[in-house]
Amino acid sequence: MATYNLDITKDHCPMTFVKTKIELAKLKEGDVLEVLLSEGEPLENVPRTTKEQGYNVLGVEPLEGSVYKVTIQK
Amino acid sequence: MANKLSLVAFSGDFDKLTAVFTMATGAAAVGYEVNIFFTFWGLDALKKKQGRSFVGGTALTKMFGFFMGGLKVAPVSRLNFWGLSGKIFRSLERKNNVATLEELVDAAKVLGINFYACEMAMHILGLSREDFIPEVKDVIGVATFLQISEGGQTLFI
Numbered sequence: 396m397a398t399y400n401l402d403i404t405k406d407h408c409p410m411t412f413v414k415t416k417i418e419l420a421k422l423k424e425g426d427v428l429e430v431l432l433s434e435g436e437p438l439e440n441v442p443r444t445t446k447e448q449g450y451n452v453l454g455v456e457p458l459e460g461s462v463y464k465v466t467i468q469k
Numbered sequence: 470m471a472n473k474l475s476l477v478a479f480s481g482d483f484d485k486l487t488a489v490f491t492m493a494t495g496a497a498a499v500g501y502e503v504n505i506f507f508t509f510w511g512l513d514a515l516k517k518k519q520g521r522s523f524v525g526g527t528a529l530t531k532m533f534g535f536f537m538g539g540l541k542v543a544p545v546s547r548l549n550f551w552g553l554s555g556k557i558f559r560s561l562e563r564k565n566n567v568a569t570l571e572e573l574v575d576a577a578k579v580l581g582i583n584f585y586a587c588e589m590a591m592h593i594l595g596l597s598r599e600d601f602i603p604e605v606k607d608v609i610g611v612a613t614f615l616q617i618s619e620g621g622q623t624l625f626i
Contacts, residue, residue, distance in 0.1 A: 405566045409495030413568075413576045416498040444499040 397423075402431045403441075404462055411437040412444060415467075419450060422469040427453070434461040441465060473502045473621025475614070480626060481510030481537060482546040483555045483570060489514075489626050490573035497580040502621070505577075506614045508587035512594065513537050514574070515586055515601040530595030537594075540570065578604050585609045585617070 401418045403411045411432065418428055432441055442452045442465050451468040458464055474496040478489045489505060497503045507515050518524060519539035523531040545554040562569045568576070577584075584605045591597065591608065598608055609617075 407565075407567050409491050409498060410568045410572075410576070412498035413494050413580065417576070417579055440499075448500040 396425045396427070398427045398429060400429050400431070403437060404431050404433050406437075408436060411441060415441055415445065419445065419467065419469060424469055426469050428467045428469070430465045430467065431458070432463055432465060434463060438463050438465075442467075471500060471502050472496075473504070473618070475504040475506065475618035475621055475623045477614075477623070477625040478505050478507045478511035478514065479509055480546070481513035481543055483543040483558065484546050485626050486511070486514050486540070486543055487570050487573065490570065490577055491568075492624065492626075493582050494573055494576045494580060497577070497582050503577075503580075503582040504585060504614075504617050505582060506585045506587060506609070506618075509590045510537065512586060512590055512596060512601075513543060514540050515584065515605055516540070516596075517600060517602055524596060524600045526595030526597075530593075533594060534596070540574065543570070583617075585614065 399418065401414060403414050406414060415430055422428060430441065432438055442455055445467050446452050453466040453468050456464045476489055476493055493503045493505055516524065516539040519541040521535050521538045521542055523535050525531040525534035542552060543555060544552060548554055559569050586601060586605050586608045588608045588610050
């Protein structure tokens with residue numbers, strides 16, 4: 396089980412979802428991806444849509460400013 | 470069954486192709502099955518040669534092929550300024566961390582979006598499958614597109 400990181404704080408729609416999806420696809424079952432993202436559209440939709448696709452969203456944690464860390468397990 | 474989005478990419482304009490690939494990659498990234506049916510001017514987006522080149526069967530279609538060009542020279546539908554606007558948009562996109570058209574197309578390939586080319590439009594424009602990128606899944610007609618898109622949402626751009 397490994398943990399990977401992805402920073403999409405500077406990205407915009409649709410690349411926020413696209414990069415998350417591509418990273419998740421590379422993971423093995425049980426691996427974890429920690430995604431740094433901004434509030435607004437990415438925060439509202441990245442956890443929701445990954446959950447809809449069958450991934451486990453282990454946590455959504457506010458960091459500095461408007462940045463959040465979303466932890467997703469495959 | 471997974472959600473499905475099928476797009477008809479009719480336009481070869483830079484801005485409209487950007488809309489096609491934004492919708493397509495966004496939908497694929499949230500788990501949709503995505504199909505794009507490229508027809509008429511939209512076929513320009515599939516050309517292997519992304520600049521201007523004399524592709525096409527006859528002298529006349531080769532001329533068309535040259536003026537239509539590929540992805541890199543796709544004109545903007547308004548305020549094109551003889552092709553300058555496409556370059557300006559690309560630099561604005563890079564400056565603002567927004568994906569360029571080329572990046573969206575690359576993402577579409579990675580996400581496994583299905584590209585289909587319109588047999589009829591290829592025939593008119595003298596284009597063959599060899600003129601297109603290898604990611605083109607098939608050359609199809611209306612009947613097949615209807616079959617593929619059935620049960621999902623369809624957009625014409």
